[in-house]
Amino acid sequence: MFDKDYDVTFSLKRLWILLGVGMVLAFGVLLFFGAEIYRMKPPIPNMVVSDSGDVIYTKDDIEEGQNVWQSLGGMQQGSIWGHGSYVAPDWSTDWLHREALALRDVFHRARVGTGYTPPSDEQKAFLQVLIEEEMRRNRYNPANETITISDDRATAVKQVEDHFTRLFASYDNIDGQNLRDDYAFPPNILITPEQAQKLSAFFFWTSWSSVTNRPDDTITYTSNWPHEPLVGNQPSGAAFIWTIISILLLLGCAGALCFYYVRQYDLWRERIIPEGGAAAKNPLANVKITPSMRATAKYFWVVVGLMIAQVALGILTAHYAVEGQDLYGIPLAEIIPYSISRTWHTQLAVFWIATAWLGTGLFMAPLLSGKDPAYQTLGVNFLWICLIIIVVGSFAGEWLGVNQFFSRTMNFWFGHQGYEYVDLGRFWQIFLFIGLLLWLVLVLRALYPALKGGHNRSLIALTLLSATAIGLLYGAGLFWGQNTHISVMEYWRWWVVHLWVEGVFEVFATAIIALIFVNLKLLRASTAAVAVIFATIIFMSGGVLGTFHHLYWSGTPIGVLALGAVFSALEVVPLLVIGFEAYQTHKLEQNTKWIEHYKWPLNFFASVLFWNLVGAGLLGFFINPPLALYYMQGLNSTPAHGHAAMFGVYGLLGIGLMLFCLRSLIPDNRWSDKWLQQAFWGLNIGLAMMLALSLIPQGIYQAYISFTESYWLARAPETIHGPVMTALVWARVPGDLVFGWGIFAIVMFMYRAYFGEPINEKEQAAKA
Secondary structure (H helix, E strand, O other), X not given: OHHHHXXXXXXXXXXXXXXXXXXXXXXXXXXXXXXXXHHHOOOOOOEEEEOXXXXXXXXXXXXXXXXXXXXXXXXXXXXXXOEEOOOOOEHHHHHHHHHHHHHHHHHHHHHHOOOOOOOOHHHHHHHHHHHHHHXXXXXXXXXXXXXXXXXXXXXXXXXXXXXXXXXXXXXXXEOOEOHHHHOOOOOOOOOOHXXXXXXXXXXXXXXXXXXXXOOOOOOEOOOXXXXXXXXXXXXXXHHHHHHHHHHHHHHHHHHHHHHHHHHHHHHHHHHOOOOOOOOOOOOOOOOOOOHHHHHOHHHHHHHHHHHHHHHHXXXXXXXXXXXXXXXXXXXXXXXXXXXXXXXXXXXXXXXXXXXXXXXXXXXXXXXXXXXXXXXXXHHHHHHHHHHHHHHHHHHHHHHHHHOOOOOHHHHHHHOEOOXXXXXXXXXHHHHHHHHHHHHHHXXXXXXXXXXXXXXXXXXXXXXXXXXXXXXXXXXXXXXXXXXXXXXXXXXXXXXXXXHHHHHHHHHHHHHHHHHHHHHOOOOOHHHHHHHHHHHHHHHHHHHHHHHHHHHOOOOOOHHHHHHHHHHXXXXXXXXXXXXXXXXXXXXXXXXXXXXXXXXXXXXXHHHHHHHHHHXXXXXXXXXXXXXXXXXXXXXXXXXXXXXXXXXXXXXXXXXXXXXXXXXXXXXXXXXXXXXXXXXXXXHHHXXXXXXXXXHXXXXXXXXXXXXXXXXXXXXXXXXXXXXXXXXXXXXXXXXXXXXXXXXXXXXXXHHHHHOOOOOOHHHHHHHO
């Protein structure tokens, strides 16, 4: 009875139909609400004028100011609407807070004759009403595309503009504070007062969007974000309602999935082992290593090199949160300022992880098909050269852009776009996109004989589909231009960061790992195909529309908040059965003794299951519900989730895939389990220490301040450089040292494998 029900319920045809229909519906909704974002984004006015008729800012000022902000590092030097880095302020919030204080001073001076002093409760309440009425009222006229503000507010705006002009265009201390040092600004880079005025125009507009009610509504364009009591910004009712719904949905779906999984588990496992039983010896022991497979070794050397650079820049970036512009007194920021070190740190994470996965795809394709197509090795080598050029060229362009060597247009094309994870100039973006398409062609032509041969067709087909998506989805980053509205840019940017990095790469890796287990004769091909397609349906069903949880406060309509809340909760549901997957993986590995040959690649795969639950699941859902993210967006709770998910899941998975490929490329007498053991425990324990001792406590401390006081104060220098945060930054050191040892062990493993002395026969026998 079970076999019949199983074959009907989990027939490959039915699963492929479900996957296809599900993806069409999910991407259809994603595109529909993308069109809504285009339609309902905060308007950029032709002019901002005062009641007296004075022109404060023009549209050209705002757009040019956005370009100036991008050229300074953009999201890598502070943030806008909560997206970006964490040492400098969120500029939209900082402007909003300073403008509210300046306007309060203007109102108080007009009524009392002196600057603001702590008034009576009655006077304070009266001033609060005046500020809210002035700043929240929407005076945008769509007929002439003009924003009108009162003369009092115009005075306040000019005061705040003066503050930002002094901050960005001079080395002066402001109000007795060296804010440039507190914000980790480059010590030798200034912009002109005219550029600072345009930058102020952009900051004003982003702040105006966050405090101005939508037409005929009581919430702002950014759904009342950030939390700022001075202007009446509090969480909206929708944030409360959809948070509650997301939690209930998570609990309900989690219970249903666990019930179904447990109910079927004993029956499913009957079909896990291959029909003839697990292999008695390593099926890949005598696999033919083609020239193109051997050529992928250089990709893995690049992975190690980029990994070292990323960790070094991560240490430097974290230290800037303490000293601002120095590294233990060394003025390193004169050469590598914070905006550059953080740019390179985040870019390198994407580059080395992607390189590990791309190298794996190039290695696995001929392994599965058994041969190289014509000129495959040439293509692999050419793509590697292109990768080196892209990394070096884009990094050089970003440095030149931040150091103001480029015009604004040149900066967009060859310098620093200022958008986190896609900072590289448009030329380098296009170059990388073409490189991904070349990789796609190389993988497709190598895999086609395996697909045509009829073995593991569903798994290979899913691998090809995900590889195609990897090649094409990066192209979403080309859908914005130099002056594109930031709400629209954010929509497409998260297609790249969420769907490309966190979505289709994970599907590709899942399919590749399933193929690895099938080719090792540890897993039945039909069961693997069913499991991977079923998992892809569940994962992508939540993952595609879960993209919207990044866009709650980016000038998007309430529908985006609702969908993001619901589907980001669904993303967590599959992670709750990871314990079963970990147990089953362990059981598979116990079936044969020869599996010790792949001990450390499989251990890295197993650690991914743990970090998927902790990083993507627990820490992800900790911040993703609307009410939580309202107070925590852009605080250190975000990098806690980011480090655990990005390195813990995608990084360790990339290392595991790399090691699996290297296991066939490195002779047994050069393979060092000793160094891999130290790497495995160093990286996992170091990451856990970094999170537990530093990043998570920092995020909780800031969230408390954001909730009880204001978001502005949670990001202000008084907090960031206060004794608590400073101590917690230093608390990273033990974890960083352990993590650094893990990286060192990976380097020593590679050195030992290619340049060290071979293990003698006696040592090799003892190892066996």
